[in-house]
Amino acid sequence: MAPSKVKAGAAKGANKRSTKPSQSGSSSKAKKTGPKPAPTQHKPKPSTATDKKRKPPHMRYTEKELKIPQLNGIRPAGVQKPPNAKKGKNFVDDKESMNAIMAMVMAEKEGNLESKMMRARQMEEVREAKRLEAEKRAQSKKDGLEGRKEELKKGSKKRRKSDGDASTDGGAKEDASAKKMKTQRKRVSFG
Amino acid sequence: MRPLTDTETKTLFEKLANYTGRSLNNLLTDTVSTPGSKTPDRYVFRIQKDRVYYVRESLANLATSVARDSLLSLGTCLGKFTKTGKFRLHITALDVIAPHARYKVWVKQNGEMPFLYGGHVVKAHIGRWSEDAPEHAGAIVLSMNDTPLGFGVTARSTAEARKLDPTGIVLFRQADVGEYLREEDTLFTT
Structure with a gap:
């Protein structure tokens, strides 16, 4: 390859040298030089042909064309990717795939949000129910207390009677003190 | 500078969706008409080192002529990917997400x-x-x-x-x- 290039370059140089001094004249020389680059142009073509030949085997023919007996097609556990799969990162730059990813994310987020709101609403309901129950219980307790108070208020009249009893008790105390006096009289002292 | 991979795109969108809700779609469909070109320009996401930028596509294409380690910033920086693969929004993203806030x-x-x-x-x-x-x-x-x-x-x-x-x-x-x-x-x- 390299020597051919050198030749081509030399030919071109020769052309320039030949053409520059005789710009006005000889078209015949130009004709002579004309065919020279043509073979150089032809030379790369076979090289491209060799490039075609150099293609990896799986590009040149498929396995079906080879007519080989079928092998066990089970992929070993360690090998996840087929040998021809793209290596490295998968970039997302087109609008469609981006929209697809966004739709997926949005659905997930909406679901999350929805469930969060639902849960919050349910919790709020439960809290409300608990609050109502607690209020009811407090009310019943209060009612019970009120009832008892009323009862006691009604019972207080009896108490007053009992107060009267207490006053009579006071009289009894006096009686008792009088009795004590009597008992003191009976007492014998030594000093 | 390169486009985002699919997992990176998902992480980014998940973070942005926290703030924007449904109207995040507008970020992808937003276009701007440039005086030189006939077709309106769209916005794309580009990652440079670990930072993600929201940038006009024509600008992103021009930026390919700058070497990776010489390119400091382009477009609007949205935030950065941490080493654990999470995405952290920066304050510079505020202008992008504020109009679409939920x-x-x-x-x-x-x-x-x-x-x-x-x-x-x-x-x-x-x-x-x-x-x-x-x-x-x-x-x-x-x-x-x-x-x-x-x-x-x-x-x-x-x-x-x-x-x-x-x-x-x-x-x-x-x-x-x-x-x-x-x-x-x-x-x-x-």
Whole structure:
């Protein structure tokens, strides 16, 4: 390859040298030089042909064309990717795939949000129910207390009677003190 | 500089969707007409080192002529990928997400400075808020005259926040525009 290039370059140089001094004249020389680059142009073509030949085997023919007996097609556990799969990162730059990813994310987020709101609403309901129950219980307790108070208020009249009893008790105390006096009289002292 | 991979795109969208909701689609469909070209230009996401930029496609194409290690920044920086693969939004993303915000919190005049100095938003400082916001949802913080000041995450749902005492935190700060001054020397270095 390299020597051919050198030749081509030399030919071109020769052309320039030949053409520059005789710009006005000889078209015949130009004709002579004309065919020279043509073979150089032809030379790369076979090289491209060799490039075609150099293609990896799986590009040149498929396995079906080879007519080989079928092998066990089970992929070993360690090998996840087929040998021809793209290596490295998968970039997302087109609008469609981006929209697809966004739709997926949005659905997930909406679901999350929805469930969060639902849960919050349910919790709020439960809290409300608990609050109502607690209020009811407090009310019943209060009612019970009120009832008892009323009862006691009604019972207080009896108490007053009992107060009267207490006053009579006071009289009894006096009686008792009088009795004590009597008992003191009976007492014998030594000093 | 390169486009994002599928997992990176998913992580980014998940983070952005916290703040924007359904209208995130507008980020992809937004176009801008350039005087030179016949077709309107669209916006794309590009990653340079670990930072993600929201940039006009024509600009991104021009930037391919700058060497990777010489390219400092282009377009609007949205945030960065951490080494563990999570995405962290920067304050520079505020201009992109604020118009599409789902939940908003308006802060009263007396609450602006505490927020801009990096404090969380307490109930006493709130002027208005979006109704029906759940707990731990992304929200944009605005001043009473609708200037975006930053963004954060709700600490309580709106219903619970109503019962909160005035010093209780309603919104955890994630970023505020005060960072442009506070983080001046690290915000744009890579």
